[in-house]
Amino acid sequence: MSLFQLFITSMLTENIVLTKFLGICPFIGTSKKESGAIGMGISVTVVIVLSSIITYLLYNYVLVPTNTTYLKTLLFVLVIASTVQLLERIIKHHFKQLDHLLGIFLPLIATNCAVLGTTLLNVNNGYSFIEMIVFSLGSGLGFALVIYIFSTIRERMEFANIPKCFKGAPIALITASIMALVFSRFF
Amino acid sequence: MKTIKNGIFNENPTFVLMLGLCPTLAVTNTFEGAYVMGLCVLTVLLITNFIVSIIKKLIPENVKIPVYILLITTAVTALDLLLKQYVPALHETLGIYLPLIAVNCIVLGRALSVASVSSVGKSLLDAIGIGLGFTLSLSLLxxxxxxLGANTITVMDGISSFTGYHAVFQVFPENSIIPMTIFQKPAGAFLTLGLFLAFFNYIKEKRGAAK
Known part of the structure; x- marks a missing residue:
């Protein structure tokens, strides 16, 4: 598979939210406002790419030679949590404007399954270094794209006349279902 | 008994709290995958709630969350290795959703809100209640x-290498309406959960009106 193909696949047709169900909690939770969705999307993309690089290197140069690959979940969780912390510190001290946009979302990402899922998929699928970066960038951007589109739909839905029992999460899930049809290869 | 009932009905993790939706949507395309995932979460909940409620006084307040996450991940890794050894076919179908229990908000949520403040017995009961609630709602989905999606009920297929039985039933005779493959696709997962949530909301509304 060429790199461009891999990028498009990971971003659109095998979107992490709509076909792999990763990161559903922030998808439903923080997508009520357009601005919130943008902040969340950017933060997730940055964290996915950064922690993918770190976990990929650690996995291939520490865990594989020492034959302790069964520790990968434990190690990855630790790496992601500390990457998020580090990023939070850096942004707070050096990029004041970014802090305003991303500050509240970063701590939430530490336990986001989209990040752990992507890092695990990277090593399970046996990607090379370049492929890994393309795949994780595609996944992150796919997440950002879907959460942004979803938030604009939800903002309009506020004014729609929805049956009472469908208000909130149920109609959001049904909207997501229609979006999944659009994004997958089920035409 | 009351704690268990509370976990199944009033605080049902899927339909009321809406926590841990990733595995809920991902593994429910077969009945088998659904209930095995439920039982896995139940096991992890039992182990972590038990350990957390024992050592809750030893852990300083400010490192509580990292310690709990490490505990949960260790339990998940052990479970992952066990399943890989005994039921490799099922381990394959559950795939990355098994290690993802580690970042499942139900487990960490219960450890923080229940196990770290209550006695061993109560935390174990809570784990059983929430775990059963999760298993039941996943099995239902x-x-x-x-x-609807495959016209079958898979009771034992991937785990038949362990139990020795193989049980896959066909539900309806051959017809042109069922199977509707959309229910096996990701879109069907979102649709099913959305419809179920709306249905439970409807029942709640009716009950509220009756009172």
Missing amino acids: GLFREV
């Missing part, structure tokens, strides 16, 4: 999706 799995049954619905598999019957």
Whole structure:
């Protein structure tokens, strides 16, 4: 598979939210406002790419030679949590404007399954270094794209006349279902 | 008894709290995957709630969350290795959703809100209640999706290497309406959960009106 193909696949047709169900909690939770969705999307993309690089290197140069690959979940969780912390510190001290946009979302990402899922998929699928970066960038951007589109739909839905029992999460899930049809290869 | 009932009905993790939705949507395309995932979460909940409630006084307040996450991940890794050894076919179908229990908000949520403040007995009961609630709601979704989407009920297929039985039933005779493959696709997962949530909201509304 060429790199461009891999990028498009990971971003659109095998979107992490709509076909792999990763990161559903922030998808439903923080997508009520357009601005919130943008902040969340950017933060997730940055964290996915950064922690993918770190976990990929650690996995291939520490865990594989020492034959302790069964520790990968434990190690990855630790790496992601500390990457998020580090990023939070850096942004707070050096990029004041970014802090305003991303500050509240970063701590939430530490336990986001989209990040752990992507890092695990990277090593399970046996990607090379370049492929890994393309795949994780595609996944992150796919997440950002879907959460942004979803938030604009939800903002309009506020004014729609929805049956009472469908208000909130149920109609959001049904909207997501229609979006999944659009994004997958089920035409 | 009351704690267990509370976990199944009033605080049902899927339909009321809406926590841990990733595995809920991902593994419910067969009945088997659904209930096995439920039982896995139940096991992890039992182990972590038990350990957390024992050592809760030893852990300083400010490192509580990292310690709990490490505990949960260790339990998940052990479970992952066990399943890989005994039921490799099922381990394959559950795939990355098994290690993802580690970042499942139900487990960490229960450890923080219940196990770190209550006695060993109460935390164990809570784990059983929430775990059973999760298993039941996943099985319900799995049954619905598999019957409509594949016209079968898989009771034992991937785990037959361990139990020695093989049980896959066909539900309806051959017809042109069922299977509707959309229920096996990701879109069907979102649709099913959305419809179920709306249905439970409707019942709640009716009950509220009756009172």
